[in-house]
Amino acid sequence: MTAPFTRAVEATLFASEEPLTPDDIAAHAGPGDVRTALAELAEHYGGRGVELVERGGRWHFQTAGDLAHLLRRTREEPRRLSRAATETLAIIAYHEPVSRAEIEAIRGVQTAKGTLDVLMEAGWVRPAGRREAPGRPLLYATTQAFLGHFGLQSRRDLPGIDDLRAAGLLDPVDVSLGQLQLESGGEEG
Amino acid sequence: MTAPFTRAVEATLFASEEPLTPDDIAAHAGPGDVRTALAELAEHYGGRGVELVERGGRWHFQTAGDLAHLLRRTREEPRRLSRAATETLAIIAYHEPVSRAEIEAIRGVQTAKGTLDVLMEAGWVRPAGRREAPGRPLLYATTQAFLGHFGLQSRRDLPGIDDLRAAGLLDPVDVSLGQLQLESGGEEG
């Protein structure tokens, strides 16, 4: 028999249209130990067709990944990102917060107007303040929805991020040096 | 361990935007005994926060009926009653049953529609029939909850009402050249 509070948490998560924080859950499920209930549910659903996952501190149910081949055929492919947008998204995710100039220094080309727009429209990228440096450049970072869409519990789950950091490939980019040496006025293809 | 086919049926039902017939399910979940899988799932979800139900030959998951109240939660936020609302409430308490026109005559200003709504939403004021007079104006009176909130046994406990009356401060107030006068008959009701 499932504990009444665990049932309440299960029902709340099932009914929700969005991933929920433990606080959101508590607001609906009433008094109880949300963390324990979540752990219990995650274990209960382990190996089933539906599983309970955490994405950036928010919880939701989703179908098991290994069943993608069954479910995918009915759905239209979500937006296909251009190579430029894919690279830009990766750079933001692995370096955030990062300025447009830094993105361009890594990619070696200017960022076309639409590239960041597409990522923001998809809800995966957001402006994240300005850097306190000359010119106060606008910074970009990823969103909650980014973690949710790509199935990441947090940015620490980004594939290979630890290796890249250890190899020094995520060190801050020297924007001025990059432009001095590899001046590129070229457009994006 | 859940059977692979049962998992597939579970995921298909979960992801579907509408209830599915066994044929619909078979089209997604691949070859297998849909009936058996549905029976297995229905039993598995029995007593949980989510249940598998059949309606007219179509199957879908839904939140357990006894937990439906969790989906709509009200949160109370303390808010201070405005001055206009407090005055209006006081006038109703001392003069009930009283029409809106009479309240306005006593206050000397028009009463916004929202003011009475707020008092009724708070549960302190109720409509109390109509006056048998031209226009049959709606009358307002206080409620049991009003007495409870303000710690009164009855309206007789309103302090100073006798002194005020003796001082002539509770005399009926003229409404448009004295045609309408406050009734005091129901005052102690």
Next chain:
Amino acid sequence: MAAELPLRAEDELQLSLGAWEGPLDLLLNLARAQKVDLAQISILQLVEQYLEYLTGARAFKLEIAADYLVMAAWLAYLKSCLLLPKDPQQDPSPEELAARLQLRLQRLDAMREAGARLMARDRLGRDVFARGAPEGLRLVRKAAWQATAFDLYAAYGTVRARSAPVVHMVARRAVLTLEEAIERVSALVGARLEWRRLESFLPVTQDPQFRRSALASSFAAALELARKGHVEVQQDGPFAPIMLRARAANMP
């Protein structure tokens, strides 16, 4: 920039600059063609390949964008520095410049790889799915109205005070109006021909405020009556008593 050209089958890389996202992208693809770890690539060989590629493109009369030429010039400079005897004065050294180029290629390659890995994940809405028809949660905010008993009584007092203001006005202000003063002074002075002090015309009162008001309005009344020719006013000097009497000609 894309060009439809008859290319020889043995060309390993298409001579279409439009296929590349700028010089760095072209360099990275050439480096990958070396088929070794990016950390191990030969920069000299890479420079050779790049310059050759651009020469080839030019041979086909392709328009070559400025940034490709700038890169070519820089790479040609780097190549000459790497081949010439070392100049210890040079800062940064050619090896340092080559290392930086290598790092840039590695960075871009890493991000390209990371992007591909991200896109290949189980993505919500493509590979994994949230519930198709969630009932939805509603959180209704309800105001818990607050008022104390004191608020209630104070409000009622305010209302009553506001609706009965006249009574207070008269009781509070002790004033002798000009009209009253004219009437009073006129009556008291009557037909008396002897001088009397202005103060003797004032009503008897214990209220200093009312006395001040009465003095002021009686003085104004005296001036008004004098203007009309009913009384005479006399003062011997500044701050001396003001004297008043009926005017003889006025006698009936």
